[in-house]
Amino acid sequence: MAIKIDPSGILLEDRQLPLYSGAVHYWRHPVESWKTILENIKGCGFNILSVDTPWGVHETGPNIFDFGSHDPSKDLDSFLRLCGECSLFVIIRPGPFHNADIPGSGLPAWLTQNLSLAALTALGTPPIVDAFPYPHPIPSLASERLYQEFGKYLGMLCPTILAPHQYPQGSVILVQGGDTQGYFDRTDAYGIDYSPSSLVQYQHFLTEQYASVETINETYGTHYASISEVVPPKGSASATLENLKWTMDWVAYKEHLLEAYSRRIVTLLRNNGITVPLFQVSDSMSTPSKHHVVIEKKSEFKGIRLHPSLDQFRRYTNEIRFICGTNPLAFASDFPQGAGGFASSLASPAEQEFFILTAIMFGVSAFDFRMLAECDDWTGSPVTRSGAIRTEYGGMLRKLGDFLDAYKVLESRKVSNALVLINSAIEQYRSAATNSDWPYLDLLGVPKPQREPPPHFNFSVDPYPESISHPGTNWISELIGFLESQQVEFNLSDTNVPIGVLNKQKMVFLPTCDFIQQAVFDRLMDFVQRGGHLIMGPSQPSLNEHFQTLHLMKAVLNQFIYKYERMEAPGTVTMGNGKVTWQSDISTLRPLITKEIQNPVQLNNPNLRLTVRDGEHQLIFICNPTDQQQTTNIISTQPLKGTWNVQDATFTGIFQSVLNPISVQVWEAIS
Amino acid sequence: MISRDVEIVDIDPRLWLNISSLWKTGAVPGRPPKNANVISILHEAGTVLHTYVPESYTVAPVQRIEDPRTLAEKLFHQYPGLDGVQILEKTSLRDFSVNVQKSDWQKMSYDEFHVNAYALAGQDTRLERISPSFHPILDGDSTQSKRRHAGDLPECGAVVFPDSQTRR
Numbered sequence: 001m002a003i004k005i006d007p008s009g010i011l012l013e014d015r016q017l018p019l020y021s022g023a024v025h026y027w028r029h030p031v032e033s034w035k036t037i038l039e040n041i042k043g044c045g046f047n048i049l050s051v052d053t054p055w056g057v058h059e060t061g062p063n064i065f066d067f068g069s070h071d072p073s074k075d076l077d078s079f080l081r082l083c084g085e086c087s088l089f090v091i092i093r094p095g096p097f098h099n100a101d102i103p104g105s106g107l108p109a110w111l112t113q114n115l116s117l118a119a120l121t122a123l124g125t126p127p128i129v130d131a132f133p134y135p136h137p138i139p140s141l142a143s144e145r146l147y148q149e150f151g152k153y154l155g156m157l158c159p160t161i162l163a164p165h166q167y168p169q170g171s172v173i174l175v176q177g178g179d180t181q182g183y184f185d186r187t188d189a190y191g192i193d194y195s196p197s198s199l200v201q202y203q204h205f206l207t208e209q210y211a212s213v214e215t216i217n218e219t220y221g222t223h224y225a226s227i228s229e230v231v232p233p234k235g236s237a238s239a240t241l242e243n244l245k246w247t248m249d250w251v252a253y254k255e256h257l258l259e260a261y262s263r264r265i266v267t268l269l270r271n272n273g274i275t276v277p278l279f280q281v282s283d284s285m286s287t288p289s290k291h292h293v294v295i296e297k298k299s300e301f302k303g304i305r306l307h308p309s310l311d312q313f314r315r316y317t318n319e320i321r322f323i324c325g326t327n328p329l330a331f332a333s334d335f336p337q338g339a340g341g342f343a344s345s346l347a348s349p350a351e352q353e354f355f356i357l358t359a360i361m362f363g364v365s366a367f368d369f370r371m372l373a374e375c376d377d378w379t380g381s382p383v384t385r386s387g388a389i390r391t392e393y394g395g396m397l398r399k400l401g402d403f404l405d406a407y408k409v410l411e412s413r414k415v416s417n418a419l420v421l422i423n424s425a426i427e428q429y430r431s432a433a434t435n436s437d438w439p440y441l442d443l444l445g446v447p448k449p450q451r452e453p454p455p456h457f458n459f460s461v462d463p464y465p466e467s468i469s470h471p472g473t474n475w476i477s478e479l480i481g482f483l484e485s486q487q488v489e490f491n492l493s494d495t496n497v498p499i500g501v502l503n504k505q506k507m508v509f510l511p512t513c514d515f516i517q518q519a520v521f522d523r524l525m526d527f528v529q530r531g532g533h534l535i536m537g538p539s540q541p542s543l544n545e546h547f548q549t550l551h552l553m554k555a556v557l558n559q560f561i562y563k564y565e566r567m568e569a570p571g572t573v574t575m576g577n578g579k580v581t582w583q584s585d586i587s588t589l590r591p592l593i594t595k596e597i598q599n600p601v602q603l604n605n606p607n608l609r610l611t612v613r614d615g616e617h618q619l620i621f622i623c624n625p626t627d628q629q630q631t632t633n634i635i636s637t638q639p640l641k642g643t644w645n646v647q648d649a650t651f652t653g654i655f656q657s658v659l660n661p662i663s664v665q666v667w668e669a670i671s
Numbered sequence: 672m673i674s675r676d677v678e679i680v681d682i683d684p685r686l687w688l689n690i691s692s693l694w695k696t697g698a699v700p701g702r703p704p705k706n707a708n709v710i711s712i713l714h715e716a717g718t719v720l721h722t723y724v725p726e727s728y729t730v731a732p733v734q735r736i737e738d739p740r741t742l743a744e745k746l747f748h749q750y751p752g753l754d755g756v757q758i759l760e761k762t763s764l765r766d767f768s769v770n771v772q773k774s775d776w777q778k779m780s781y782d783e784f785h786v787n788a789y790a791l792a793g794q795d796t797r798l799e800r801i802s803p804s805f806h807p808i809l810d811g812d813s814t815q816s817k818r819r820h821a822g823d824l825p826e827c828g829a830v831v832f833p834d835s836q837t838r839r
Contacts, residue, residue, distance in 0.1 A: 113777060124766075125772045128784075135776040135784045338684070346684050380684035390684075438768035443788055444798065445709055446759060447723045 002168055003277055007328050008411040009366055010173060017501050019329065019366035020401070021048035022337060024291035025102070027057050028375035029070045029385065034079060034389030037373045038086040042383045044394045045401025047628065048173070050091040050368050050573060051076075051084060053162075054098055054106035055153050061110055065156050077161050084171040091174040091368065092162060092518045093267070095151045097181040101340045101370065103376065105184070112136035114562065115449070119193035123232035127192050127439065129184050141182045141261040142198040151268050158272035166276050177269050177278035178262025178295065180287045187287055189431045190235050198257070198525050205226050205253045219546065220246045236435045241547045245434035248545075258295065259290050266295050271326055279303060281333045282434040285322035285422065285492065286469045292326065292496040296468055302326070303333030306479040308347070308355035310559060310662065313625045316361050317609070318468075318480065318492055318634050318642055324363035325419055325491030325501075331366040337393070338371055338380035347381045349396040350662065354623070357644075357664040361621030363414035363612045403644055407668070412615025418490040421478065422468045425516050427547065430454075436601045461539040463513035476511040478586040486593045487602055489611050495520045501669035502527040506597060510536040515543040515550075527564040529576030535592065538584035540567060552634075573582040579595040601640070605632035608659065618669040619643070624659035631658050640667040682794055707754040715761040728753075732769065739799035755802045760797035767792060 004011040009018040022041070029037060053076060059065050068075025070388060083090050098106030098643065111117065118126040118137035139146050143571055165172045186192050206227055207244035210216045213227050221242035225229050232250050237243035262280055269278060282289050282300045291302065304323050309316050324330040335356070339346040347355065356367070373383040374390075382394035389395070405408055433454040454464045466474050481488050493501065495517070497511070502508060508527060521541065528534050544550045553563040563581070567573060570588075572581040601620050603610050607630050613619045620640060624630045634640065638654040644666035646657065677825060711723040713819060724730045728750055739758040747756045771788045774813045792798050 121769075121772065122808060123769050128772045128774075128776050130781060131782050134780060137776075145744075174700050198787075393684075438765055440768050440771045441764055443771075443785070444757065444759070444764075444767070444800070445707065445711070445712075446764065446791060447711055629828060 003173055005277055005279075005329055005364065007330075008543075009329065012167065012173065013410040016046065017089070017409065018404070019044065019331060019368070020404070020410060021089075021367065021405060022046055022091075022188050022369035022372035023050045023052065024373045024613060025052060025371065025375055026076070027071070027073045028442055029073060029373065031075065031078070033385075034386045035086070038082060038088060038165045038381045040394070041372050042086055042088060043389060044397045045405075046353050046357075046372065048089045049054060050093060050370075051079070051083075051156060052093045052098055052102060052106070053095070054102050056106055056108040056111075056123075057102075058157065059108050059153050063152070064334040064387055067156070067161060070182070075348075076157075077165075079159075080171065081166045084165070086323070087505065088171060089167070089497055090165070090172045090175070092172055093176040094154065095240055095543070096146070096153075097179065097184075098614070099181070099334060099370070100131065100150070102313060104134065104136055105129065105181075105360075107136065107139070109134065109136070111149060111612060112139065117145050117149075118195065119198065121192055121439075122190050122194050124194070127184070136650050138184045138186065138192060139182075139196055140193050140195045141194065142193060143196065143202040143258050144197065147264050147268065150265075151272075153630070158269065158274055160479065160611050163273035163275075166274070168418070170527075173276055173488045175274050175278050177266040177274075177300075178286045178288045179281040180258055180283045181281070182258065182261055182285075183254075185440075187283075188434060189247065189254065190233070190435065191439060191671060193254075193257070194232065194234070197585075199232065200262070200477065202232055202256060203230055204249070205256050206230055206249065208248065209252075215657045233432075236455055239457055241457070244432065244457065244592075245547065248428050251428045251431045253289050259295075262293075262295055270296075274522055276599055277301075281305060285319055285326075285494075286427070289492060292295040292498065292529060299582050301329045301331060303331035303366070305334040306332045306359060306364075308352075308359070310625065312365075314480070314641040317358070320362035320364055321416075321420075321490065322492040324423075325493035328496070329366050330363050330414075331368070332364045333368050335359070335367050335369045337369040337382065337471070338374060338378055340371075340376075341645045342611065349392045353396050353400060354662050354664060355611075357621070357666070358623050358625070361414070361609075361664060362624060363416070365410050365413065398615050405667075406618060407617045407643065407666075408615055409613065409617075409619065412617065412619065414489065414491075415599070415612040415614055416489055416491045417481065417505050418488060418509060419497075419505045420483075420490050420492050420509045420570070421477065421511075422476070422492060422494040423466075423511050423516070424464050426463045426511060426513055427468065427494075429463040431467065433464055450507055459514045459539075461644065463514050463515075466511050466513055466538070467625060468511075474511070475584070476509075479509055479511075479589075482589060483608060486530060487599050487610060488593055488597050489599060495524075499523050499526055503530055505532060507533045507535060508594070510534060512536045512539045512541050514539055514541060515545060515547060516541040518544040518551060521550060522562075523574070525564055528578035528580055530564050531577035533581065535578045535583065535589065537570070537582060537586075538659070540582045542566070556621065564670045600638070602638070603632045604635070605630055608632055612669075618671070620667040620669060621664060622657070622659065622662060622667070623664045627661045629658060630658055631656060636666075636669070639670040640644055642666075708752060709755040709757060710750070710753060710759045711756075712742075713761055713764075714758065721759060723752075739797075743799050743801045756801045758799040763795050763797035767798065768796065 002013055006014060019231055058067055058074060066074050080090060095106045116138045117127055119140040121127050128135050128137055160174060164170060167173045190504045206216060213224050216230060217224055236247055263417050267279055278300050282302060282304045306319055361528050370382050371378055374381045374385045380393060380395050382390055384390050448529055457668060465472060468476055473496055524534055542550055554561040564575060570583045572579055599612055601610060609623050611621050633654050635654050639650050641650040642648050646665045708725040710730060712719060714722045717736045718827060719733055722733060736758060743756040743758050747753055770791050774787050776784060
């Protein structure tokens with residue numbers, strides 16, 4: 001394949017191209033304004049466009065397709081040709097699901113009105129999404145008809161329109177193939193999908209997991225005669241371990257269904273002549289999804305939709321750290337530009353600059369913005385609906401783009417000295433134990449924690465509040481606060497992380513409860529054997545995913561691969577070439593923080609954040625996320641030269657700097 | 672920022688920001704504003720299961736609900752600065768979710784769907800909500816009303832309200 005993806009972006013033959021793109025909705029603009037819009041987007045520093053090709057826009061009735069034959073603004077072929085003439089590469093996002101900024105979520109109305117395709121809630125009703133301009137039911141990801149109908153659409157879209165525009169003949173260099181959008185935010189365990197087609201998939205999933213109904217009965221404490229009789233849980237059942245396993249398997253099935261959906265979409269795209277690399281998009285790090293699944297063994301990657309927020313700045317930075325810890329190319333998808341019909345506020349150019357630079361400083365190396373050109377009720381984009389550059393937004397992006405190019409910022413990588421893992425066993429537990437996350441309660445403003453208290457089991461540590469999504473303090477939130485206070489920059493991932501990624505780490509932190517998947521434990525012990533340091537807490541796992549005794553050793557042909565000795569009390573033990581620390585009290589971890597894992601540059605103001613990106617230039621990013629001006633001493637053994645938002649001068653040793661509210665400074669370390 | 676039926680032609684985006692904050696609304700009419708100061712009590716047949724009190728408020732514990740309406744009014748007047756009080760019976764939450772989705776959604780627009788949802792909530796005596804500040808000038812009205820109001824805004828630029836839903 002002529003196109004490769006690497007941590008710096010896209011490699012086209014020998015040309016390195018940062019993935020720095022943004023969306024334009026061609027069908028929402030008159031054809032006569034396309035050229036001006038594209039030229040001015042290019043003028044704002046973009047070389048790549050991302051182009052949604054919504055199914056509902058082009059298949060206006062069953063088997064009635066419009067790619068420009070009726071409405072000239074739907075002439076995708078001409079639009080792609082024009083992109084090529086303007087020297088713009090293109091990313092195609094064919095759906096089937098799109099964001100709320102596309103009507104009907106991108107689905108044809110004639111399709112969604114057909115209830116035979118719909119998912120079902122646990123209460124037997126179709127789950128209705130309050131989408132613009134009309135509500136619609138969520139299609140079932142298990143519905144065969146959905147794939148048949150979407151396959152027909154791709155049959156019209158791909159072979160004759162998209163395929164001839166693929167690189168190197170044309171400008172299309174990437175295609176999105178799958179996402180987690182299919183649940184339409186109904187990510188709670190018992191929201192969907194109880195449709196007949198989903199139940200068949202669920203029973204297939206159980207067959208793969210357990211092979212026989214006898215094993216299922218033994219695990220669940222049930223008396224089914226066959227797997228086809230097994231029914232899914234519709235809420236967290238009474239607090240027994242058998243019921244817990246039943247409900248956690250349902251959560252695992254829902255992750256499996258998303259994975260199966262992505263595989264189907266990828267297969268459909270490949271079968272319809274798409275040869276360029278594919279990528280997937282997740283809604284967030286806490287979306288139920290197998291973040292580390294490889295759908296096909298070609299160069300592919302995954303983006304996450306970031307939600308920049310000053311109010312929840314830590315959550316925002318953690319989402320970025322998760323992108324970095326989970327993907328070879330840290331790709332922020334659907335990064336906001338402007339605001340649409342659902343927004344109640346619009347970031348100013350200075351705030352947008354802050355969000356982009358903080359995304360970069362915490363590790364993002366690739367962006368796809370929405371939206372670059374205003375249309376309908378969308379406003380605040382760099383290009384207006386008439387095609388003119390909106391000076392304040394477009395000018396900011398142009399200036400920022402020049403800086404990113406000059407210092408090859410997106411080709412560099414954030415320096416991370418530790419990896420914090422989100423424990424998928426804890427996350428699955430929390431999802432299984434959350435009973436009443438019913439849709440539309442947000443209309444009433446019912447606080448989520450209020451809806452129903454979680455069940456209690458006889459575990460030494462309650463897993464529920466140890467989740468990354470828990471709003472209060474817990475081991476992982478205290479750990480993150482502690483690492484930030486010690487100026488140790490880290491990445492986040494989850495326990496499905498491949499061993500190859502683990503083995504690049506010096507320190508791995510893991511929130512724990514009494515149970516953990518045996519395979520995950522084996523992988524972590526392998527990491528320790530090879531010289532890594534695993535720090536876990538607040539619990540020391542003793543059970544596997546079946547709530548049976550966890551095997552603490554692994555041997556092959558009478559040779560120990562590892563042998564873990566349980567600790568009687570929190571502390572540190574050596575194992576192989578590495579160490580395991582069990583500690584419930586985060587404050588006692590301070591001795592672990594050595595100069596080796598601290599940033600080479602230090603600040604004395606705890607309100608500020610600092611990260612380093614290494615590449616052709618070593619860049620020091622300092623951000624002030626507060627609404628107050630902040631002063632700090634910068635301590636550096638290397639000379640630092642001001643490059644962004646700071647005077648163009650060089651300092652060394654200890655010197656003072658003042659940061660405006662909501663701002664980022666960038667310094668270059670001069671070697 | 673208002674609705675898909677409103678096409679902004681040449682208004683400075685920051686002006687929209689201000690207009691939006693004036694309206695105190697997202698796209699959902701009647702939705703409580705984000706970070707609203709609302710006391711929220713969940714009960715089951717009168718037994719209080721959970722009380723949510725906004726930060727910076729200290730509220731005496733409520734053990735039992737006998738008369739939700741009177742209690743809601745009492746709390747609302749007792750604690751100045753509150754945006755609302757809601758007293759919710761547990762089974763009504765599930766029923767609300769089901770009933771919203773059982774509505775005749777095929778015939779409804781986005782606005783109508785939400786107006787209907789709030790009407791359903793208003794009809795259920797088990798959902799006691801006192802929230803006067805959620806209904807400033809336009810909250811709770813349909814986009815139709817907002818259109819009329821936006822059209823009356825003085826000298827702030829041009830707004831076009833297309834009748835058709837073309838280019839979507």
